[in-house]
Amino acid sequence: MSGTRRKALLKVIILGDSGVGKTSLMNQYVNRRFSNQYKATIGADFLTKDVMIDDRLVTMQIWDTAGQERFQSLGVAFYRGADCCVLAFDVTNAVSFKSLDSWRDEFLIQASPRDPEHFPFVLLGNKIDMEANRAVSAKRHVTMAQSWCAAKGGMPYYEVSAKEAVNVEAAFQAIARDALARESADTSDFPELENNINLNENNRSSSSGGCNC
Amino acid sequence: MTTDNNLLGSGDQEAQLEEALKVVRREAFEMKRWLDRERLIDALKHAQTMLGELKTNTLSPKFYYRLYIDSTNELQHLESFLTDLAQRGNCPLELYENVQYAQSIVPRLYLMITIGVVHMKAGMVNKTEILHDLVEMCRGVQHPLRGLFLRNYLVSTTRNLLPDDAQIKKMEDGSVTDAIHFFLTNFGEMNKLWGPSKEKEKRERERMELRILVGTNMVRLSQLENLKVDTYLTRVLPGVLEQVVSCHDPISQEYLMECVIQVFPDEFHLASLREFLSACKELHEEVNMKNVLSCVMERVQTLAAAHKETQLFSLFAETAHSLISTRNMPTEDIISLHISLSTLAFKCYLEQVEYASTVYDSLLRILNEKGIAEQSSISPIGRELIKVLDNATQAYGHVGKIVQLKSFEPLMNLLDVRARCRVSASILECMIERELFIQNEEELNGLEVIMAPLIDDDSVKLTKDDIEGEDFQDEQNTLGKAIHLVRFDGDDPDGQFLLLSLVRKLVGRGGIHRIPFTLPSLLFALFKLATLYKEKKCDVENWDMKMRKVMILAMNCIKKLHEIGGKSDIPLRLYIEAALVTDTIPFEDSPSIVYEFLSKSLSIVEEELSDSRSRLSSLFTLTCAIEKTRSLSHDDVLKLANHIALISSNLFKKADQVRALCSCASLFWSTRYRDEDGEEKEMRDGEKVHSVLTRALKMGAQCMEPIVQVELLIDILTVMYSFYSDGCNQITEDSIVEVVGRVRDSKAQLEKSVESERMDGLLNRSLEVMEGNIVSRMRM
Numbered sequence: 005m006s007g008t009r010r011k012a013l014l015k016v017i018i019l020g021d022s023g024v025g026k027t028s029l030m031n032q033y034v035n036r037r038f039s040n041q042y043k044a045t046i047g048a049d050f051l052t053k054d055v056m057i058d059d060r061l062v063t064m065q066i067w068d069t070a071g072q073e074r075f076q077s078l079g080v081a082f083y084r085g086a087d088c089c090v091l092a093f094d095v096t097n098a099v100s101f102k103s104l105d106s107w108r109d110e111f112l113i114q115a116s117p118r119d120p121e122h123f124p125f126v127l128l129g130n131k132i133d134m135e136a137n138r139a140v141s142a143k144r145h146v147t148m149a150q151s152w153c154a155a156k157g158g159m160p161y162y163e164v165s166a167k168e169a170v171n172v173e174a175a176f177q178a179i180a181r182d183a184l185a186r187e188s189a190d191t192s193d194f195p196e197l198e199n200n201i202n203l204n205e206n207n208r209s210s211s212s213g214g215c216n217c
Numbered sequence: 218m219t220t221d222n223n224l225l226g227s228g229d230q231e232a233q234l235e236e237a238l239k240v241v242r243r244e245a246f247e248m249k250r251w252l253d254r255e256r257l258i259d260a261l262k263h264a265q266t267m268l269g270e271l272k273t274n275t276l277s278p279k280f281y282y283r284l285y286i287d288s289t290n291e292l293q294h295l296e297s298f299l300t301d302l303a304q305r306g307n308c309p310l311e312l313y314e315n316v317q318y319a320q321s322i323v324p325r326l327y328l329m330i331t332i333g334v335v336h337m338k339a340g341m342v343n344k345t346e347i348l349h350d351l352v353e354m355c356r357g358v359q360h361p362l363r364g365l366f367l368r369n370y371l372v373s374t375t376r377n378l379l380p381d382d383a384q385i386k387k388m389e390d391g392s393v394t395d396a397i398h399f400f401l402t403n404f405g406e407m408n409k410l411w412g413p414s415k416e417k418e419k420r421e422r423e424r425m426e427l428r429i430l431v432g433t434n435m436v437r438l439s440q441l442e443n444l445k446v447d448t449y450l451t452r453v454l455p456g457v458l459e460q461v462v463s464c465h466d467p468i469s470q471e472y473l474m475e476c477v478i479q480v481f482p483d484e485f486h487l488a489s490l491r492e493f494l495s496a497c498k499e500l501h502e503e504v505n506m507k508n509v510l511s512c513v514m515e516r517v518q519t520l521a522a523a524h525k526e527t528q529l530f531s532l533f534a535e536t537a538h539s540l541i542s543t544r545n546m547p548t549e550d551i552i553s554l555h556i557s558l559s560t561l562a563f564k565c566y567l568e569q570v571e572y573a574s575t576v577y578d579s580l581l582r583i584l585n586e587k588g589i590a591e592q593s594s595i596s597p598i599g600r601e602l603i604k605v606l607d608n609a610t611q612a613y614g615h616v617g618k619i620v621q622l623k624s625f626e627p628l629m630n631l632l633d634v635r636a637r638c639r640v641s642a643s644i645l646e647c648m649i650e651r652e653l654f655i656q657n658e659e660e661l662n663g664l665e666v667i668m669a670p671l672i673d674d675d676s677v678k679l680t681k682d683d684i685e686g687e688d689f690q691d692e693q694n695t696l697g698k699a700i701h702l703v704r705f706d707g708d709d710p711d712g713q714f715l716l717l718s719l720v721r722k723l724v725g726r727g728g729i730h731r732i733p734f735t736l737p738s739l740l741f742a743l744f745k746l747a748t749l750y751k752e753k754k755c756d757v758e759n760w761d762m763k764m765r766k767v768m769i770l771a772m773n774c775i776k777k778l779h780e781i782g783g784k785s786d787i788p789l790r791l792y793i794e795a796a797l798v799t800d801t802i803p804f805e806d807s808p809s810i811v812y813e814f815l816s817k818s819l820s821i822v823e824e825e826l827s828d829s830r831s832r833l834s835s836l837f838t839l840t841c842a843i844e845k846t847r848s849l850s851h852d853d854v855l856k857l858a859n860h861i862a863l864i865s866s867n868l869f870k871k872a873d874q875v876r877a878l879c880s881c882a883s884l885f886w887s888t889r890y891r892d893e894d895g896e897e898k899e900m901r902d903g904e905k906v907h908s909v910l911t912r913a914l915k916m917g918a919q920c921m922e923p924i925v926q927v928e929l930l931i932d933i934l935t936v937m938y939s940f941y942s943d944g945c946n947q948i949t950e951d952s953i954v955e956v957v958g959r960v961r962d963s964k965a966q967l968e969k970s971v972e973s974e975r976m977d978g979l980l981n982r983s984l985e986v987m988e989g990n991i992v993s994r995m996r997m
Contacts, residue, residue, distance in 0.1 A: 011297055015290075035377075041482030043439045047429035049373045052293075063297055070429075075479075077426045081283040085290060 012062045014183045015085055017115075019107045020092035021100040022071030025130040028166035029092060030068045033176045038167050046075045048082050057180050064180055083115035087183035088124045095129045095145055095163070104152065124182040125159045127152070128175055133165040230280045237270040237284050245291035252298045261316065261328065264295055268324035271363065278362060278426040285366050289327075289373075296331050296374075303339035310341060322357050326367055329354065334374045343389035344380060348399050351375075356406065362427070364410040368403055369430045372437055375399075383443045393443040394452075401456045404434035408473070413466045424468055431469075432476040439480040449485050450492070458496045467503035474500070474509045483520040486513060490529065494536040498543075506540050507550040511557040522564045530561055530572055538579065548587060552601035555580045556608055563612035570621045573609065577624040580605065584631055594636035602632060606640045615653045616644055620663040634670050634677050635688070641671040642692040645699040655699075656706035661719055671696055674728030684730045693734035700724075700738040710749045710757060714767060717742055721770060729781040736778045740791060743771045744798045751802045761805035768810050771795050775817075785825040789835060792818035793842045800846045808891070811846060812853045815839070819860060829869045836861060836877050840884060847889040847897055854900060858884035862909055871920045875929045878913040879936045882906050886940060906940055907947035914956070923967055927976045930960045935983055957984075 018026045027045050031037050034051045048069040055062050067086075070076050083089075089111050093100040108125065117123040129149055135142060146163065153159040160182075162175040244267035251260035271288060273281070302308040313332050319325035333351055336342045351371055358364040379399065380391035411431050414420050438444060438453060454477070461473045474497070478486065486493065490513075497509060514533055521529050537554050540546070546554075555576055562572040584602075592599035606629060613619050620626070629637050644667065647653075655661055670677045671692060683689050703720055705712035717739065724735045747767050754760055775795065779788035796814035799807050818839060826832045843849075843857055858881065865877030885905035889897050910933065917929040934956045941948040960980060967973040 011301070013293060013297060037442070039482075041484065043436070043482055044479035046432040046436050046476065046480060049376065049433070051377060065293065075429055075432070077429050078282040079279045081279075081286040084283075084286070 012060065012184060013065060014062055014087045014180060015065045015067065016088045016090060016179055016183060017067045017069065017083060017086045017111070018090045018092055019069060019111060020071060021094070021097075021103045021107075024071065024092045024094040024097070024100045025166050026071065026092050027068050029090075029128065029130060029164070029172060030066050032166040032169055032172045034066065036169070038169070040167070044072065044075065045070045047078065048076070048080075055177070055180055057177075057184050060184070062180055062184060064176070066176075080110075080114045083111055086111075086115055086117075087186055088126065088179050089115075090126050090128060090179060092128045092130055094131050095142075096131055096134050101148070101152075108156070121157065124179075124186055125156065126175065126179050126182065127159050127161045129161065129163045130166055132163045132170060133168045227277075230276055233273070233275055234280045234284060237273060237276075238287055240270050241267050241284070241288050241291065245294070248291070249294055252294065257302075257312075260295065260298075264292070264328060265316075265319050265324045267291060268327045269321065271327070271366070272321060272323045274360075276362075278423050281362055281366065285370075289370055292327065292331055296335060299332065299335040300338060303335050303341065308335060308339065308341075310336065313342075323363055323367065326355060326358065327370060330367075330371050330374055334378065337375075337378050344378070345389065345391035345395045348375065348379070348391075348395070352399055352402050352406075355403075359410070361410045361414070365407055365427055365430045368407050368410075369433060372400075372403060372433055376437065376440075379437075379441070381442050383445075393441055393448070396441055397438065397444065397448065397452055400434050400438045401453070404431070404438075404457070405460055407431045407434060408460050408464060408469060412464060412469065421468065428468075428472045432472070432480070435473075435476050435480045439482070446485055446488050449481065450489050454485075454489050454492060458492065462496055462499050465501060467501040470500045471504045471509060474504075475512055478509075478513045478516055483517055486517050487520055487524070487529075490517070490532055494532060497536060498539060502544060505550070506544065506546065507553050510537060510540070510554060514557040514561050518561050518564045521561065530558075530565060533561060534558055534575065534579075541583065547597075548584070548589065549597040549601045551583060552580065552598065552605055556601070556605045559605060559608050559612075563608070567612060570618075573612070574622055574624070577605075577609070577622045577628060581624040581628050584628070589631050591633045592631055592636065593633050594639055599632055599636055602628065603636060603640055607643055610640075610644050610647050614647050614651050615660075616648065616655070616664050616667060617660040619644065620667060626667055629667065635683070637670040638688070638692050641668045642695050644668075645671075645695045648702055649695070649698055653702065654704040654706075655702050655716070656704060657712075658716065658719065661703070661716060661723075665723060668696075672723055672731070673726050674731065675726060679728075679730060689730075690734070693731055696731070697734045697738040700735060700742055703742065708749070708753075710746060710753055711763070713746050713749065714763065717746060718770065721774065725777070732778060733782055733787075736774050737787070737791065740771055740774045740778075740795075743767055743774070744795070747771075747798055747802060764802060764804040765806045765810070768795070768799050768807075772810070772814065772817075779821075785821050786831065786835075789818050789821045789826075790838075792821070793838065797842060797845060800848050803848065808848045808850055808853065811848055812857070815843060815846075815857055819857065819864075823860075823864055829873055832864075832868065833873050833877060836865060837880055840880050843884055844888055847891070849888075849890050851890045851892065851898075851900070854884070854888050854890045855902075858888070858900075858905070866912055866916070871916050872925055872929060874916045875913045875920070875933065878909050878916070879932055882909040882913075882936060882940070885909065886943070886945065901945075903940075903945045903947035906945055910937055910940075910948070918959075923963060924972050924976070927960060927963045927967065928979070930956060930963060931976070931979050931983060934960060935986075938983070938987055953987075 018030060020026055022044070023042065027043070028038060030051055031039075034053045045068055048067055050065050050067040053064045053066065055064055067082055069080075069082075089108075091104050091107055093104055104127070112120045112123065115123075127149060129145070132142075149161050149163075153161045160178060162171050162178075164171040164175055166172060244263045248260045248263040248267065251257075251263065267288060270284060271281075273284070276284065299308050299312075313329060313336060316328040316332060317325060319328060330351055333342075333347045337344050337347055355364070355368050355371060358367050379396040380393060381396060382390070382392050385392045408431055411424060411427060413424070435457070444453065457473070457477060461470050461477075464470065474493075477493070493513065497506065500506070500509075510533070517529070537558060541551055541554070559573055559576045562576055566572040589598060592602055594600065594603055606625065609619055609622055609625060613621075629640055632640065648655075655664060665672065679689070700720060703713075703716050705716050720739055720742075724732065724739055727735060747764065750757065750760070750764055750767065757763060772795065775788050775791045778791070779785075782788065792814045796811045796818070799811045799814065818835075822832060822835045822839065826835060840861060843854070843861075849857075861881045861884065862878065865881055866874055868874045868877055883906075885900050885902040888900045890900065892898055913933050913936075914930075917926060917933060920926045920929060934953065937948050937953055937956060941950070941953060964973070964976055964980070967976065
């Protein structure tokens with residue numbers, strides 16, 4: 005293993021309104037499972053999945069989050085260090101589309117990435133299996149989503165169905181590729197440490213008053 | 218929560234966190250460096266130091282969470298490395314034992330969990346044993362904040378590893394039962410850690426922040442594929458409810474009950490409602506039961522609507538009422554519970570009004586007992602009351618259905634006038650939006666009962682503020698619009714007439730402030746009815762008499778509006794409009810009614826308009842209208858025309874007189890009338906035209922301003938020529954030529970200016986028109 009690069013770890017965050025299918029999307033992608041039952045998510049945590057991107061093995065760490073604000077009472081510290089942010093909405097629910105702007109803004113504020121202009125976002129319009137219930141006609145919807153994406157610097161847009169596994173794999177594959185491209189572009193994760201390595205400073209923490217329990 | 222008193226302010230917290238994160242980054246960097254060289258023991262040393270930061274006492278939950286996120290994120294690299302090793306068979310089992318020699322317990326347990334997970338993933342160990350071991354070992358950390366996060370790490374990393382098979386396949390992997398046991402144990406421990414401390418007030422905010430960690434256990438439980446309804450009923454729910462009830466802490470109870478509802482699927486709730494609701498009754502007095510119950514009702518209603526289970530509704534109603542009677546619940550919460558109950562009733566049994574009725578009846582009874590009255594729309598009780606009433610409006614839409622709820626109106630009467638107006642207006646808005654018509658007397662009566670504050674001046678006296686307020690005007694506009702919803706079922710004009718007569722009486726009670734909004738609407742509804750009668754002439758008995766009644770009612774509306782309104786312009790225009798409508802429908806009395814409408818509008822011009830500009834423009838409008846009519850008799854046209862000519866020549870300004878006379882001259886020429894034989898003819902009264910225009914010329918000559926005089930003369934010239942070319946013998950070529958001469962004379966006296974050039978242009982254009990006929994004699 006010496007000489008080889010460490011396996012890349014990509015952190016992806018899924019955001020969007022309550023009920024748009026964030027957990028289902030992740031479950032479909034990672035476990036290839038789907039359930040029609042609605043279960044709310046509390047807090048945030050992740051599943052991992054190993055994927056090959058152009059003969060490089062990558063571990064995707066996909067963070068599923070609570071869409072309801074009251075289930076996010078500890079704040080959104082987990083946004084930090086994300087390599088890609090997936091915004092999801094429900095094509096049968098117009099309100100969830102309108103919320104996208106605030107999710108994106110909130111993410112950029114809280115995660116404060118180095119280059120917010122070019123931070124990779126991907127938009128997923130879920131539940132296309134429920135075509136008949138679409139909030140607006142399918143064609144208009146695609147146009148609406150596409151023009152929103154264009155206004156956001158050409159964000160990729162995928163119409164997906166977590167239920168019928170339509171496009172989910174392809175979308176996440178693209179997400180991984182984007183995130184990986186960004187990771188390689190970052191020269192160093194910890195530039196401030198280069199001149200500051202002191203192996204004997206390990207005891208500082210004991211002065212902070214922690215007990216041994 | 219954290220029982221230490223050394224929590225820092227948020228600025229200091231930020232600094233403290235930065236310090237800790239610096240250590241984390243530095244140690245993580247070292248850890249990864251050693252990992253790259255496959256020096257595991259060295260890497261673990263740095264991991265241990267990194268995790269030592271999580272021992273801090275000084276951070277509040279949100280700051281600690283940031284530290285936790287960054288640290289565990291770094292641990293992922295370790296896990297990933299070890300997983301690779303394990304896959305190649307190089308991850309020694311002793312590692313799990315080795316890290317137990319770490320000095321302090323927090324880093325030790327994080328490392329044990331990480332390594333345990335790697336071993337479980339690789340299938341190297343007995344899963345159930347390791348899980349049991351870990352969940353027990355974590356008891357070693359009894360500090361609330363650190364303990365909660367540690368256990369959260371345990372639940373997070375074991376995700377997807379827990380046994381989730383219905384039956385045991387391999388002894389050491391266990392089954393879903395083991396997973397359930399694992400979560401329930403962990404949940405119990407976390408709930409203890411999260412429990413209230415002595416410094417209750419101070420720690421409540423922290424507890425609210427930390428609650429999601431406890432809830433995560435339930436999310437995990439709900440994610441188990443093989444957790445089926447029966448296991449949920451026998452194992453999970455009883456376990457959770459027992460914890461909840463026995464902890465006697467309102468914050469825990471309210472939150473955990475909500476968690477149960479939110480994270481488990483609806484089918485589970487439906488199957489276990491009885492158990493859940495009976496546990497509700499055992500909760501602490503301070504738990505906000507409205508939140509808990511509303512939440513569960515909201516979740517199950519879709520499913521309940523599909524199942525149509527009658528028991529379900531009564532079960533909720535029963536629980537709600539037992540809670541209301543045994544607890545000291547704020548009145549607004551009681552109303553709010555009824556909102557949820559009514560929603561459930563509407564969703565499941567929209568067609569059976571008795572279910573919703575029981576909800577509204579019981580609410581009325583409770584509020585009466587409490588002596589609630591005169592609630593404003595901004596009081597907490599008033600706000601909820603409006604919501605519960607609006608709920609019925611949204612469900613039923615139509616006032617005819619709403620009045621079937623016998624308690625609706627009495628409940629409305631617990632509000633003050635302003636708020637009642639608002640509720641009434643939302644009913645009307647809803648009906649307008651959904652185009653729900655008022656089709657019979659009964660429905661109209663229903664409207665009258667419920668809308669009294671909106672309609673009736675006798676029952677409700679308005680204050681000056683009310684009348685001038687925007688709300689009042691909006692509501693009255695809505696009422697005006699709603700009048701167009703009155704449409705008798707089945708296109709029968711007689712029925713519609715009956716309804717509109719009733720509306721007239723209703724509107725009449727509105728007093729001087731409401732009538733200006735409502736009567737014009739009614740009037741146009743009557744015009745529409747007149748058109749309907751016209752179409753149905755063959756089917757209607759006594760048609761002429763009925764048409765007359767419609768138009769007399771219309772006249773009465775305008776008269777009323779005129780009497781109370783104080784303004785003249787609107788009635789004036791409405792009279793003219795009414796005349797034109799009547800003129801198009803040939804019934805027996807229509808000529809005399811058209812005349813009546815027109816003469817009434819003329820009286821307004823004569824008696825009430827003092828401003829010369831509006832007088833002149835009204836005369837123009839009236840002249841145009843009369844020219845459009847074709848049903849008047851010769852005498853009537855002559856009377857009207859003469860009168861308009863008289864008013865015109867009495868206008869205040871000379872120039873206005875000329876313009877008005879020029880305009881009304883045509884009344885004597887082209888207006889159509891009906892002779893005794895019913896034949897349509899034109900007036901063609903050249904003598905009259907001549908005398909009117911002669912008078913105009915005389916007045917024009919008296920005009921002292923040269924420019925204005927020239928312009929007026931050109932106007933007269935144009936009009937004269939049009940009569941001449943239409944065959945009016947009394948306007949001779951000679952007279953036209955004479956006027957042209959007068960124009961030239963007057964124009965010659967003008968100084969050269971922009972204005973005078975404009976006059977040249979005007980004259981030349983007129984002359985061009987006349988060219989070919991009488992031009993030879995004019996170009997002199």
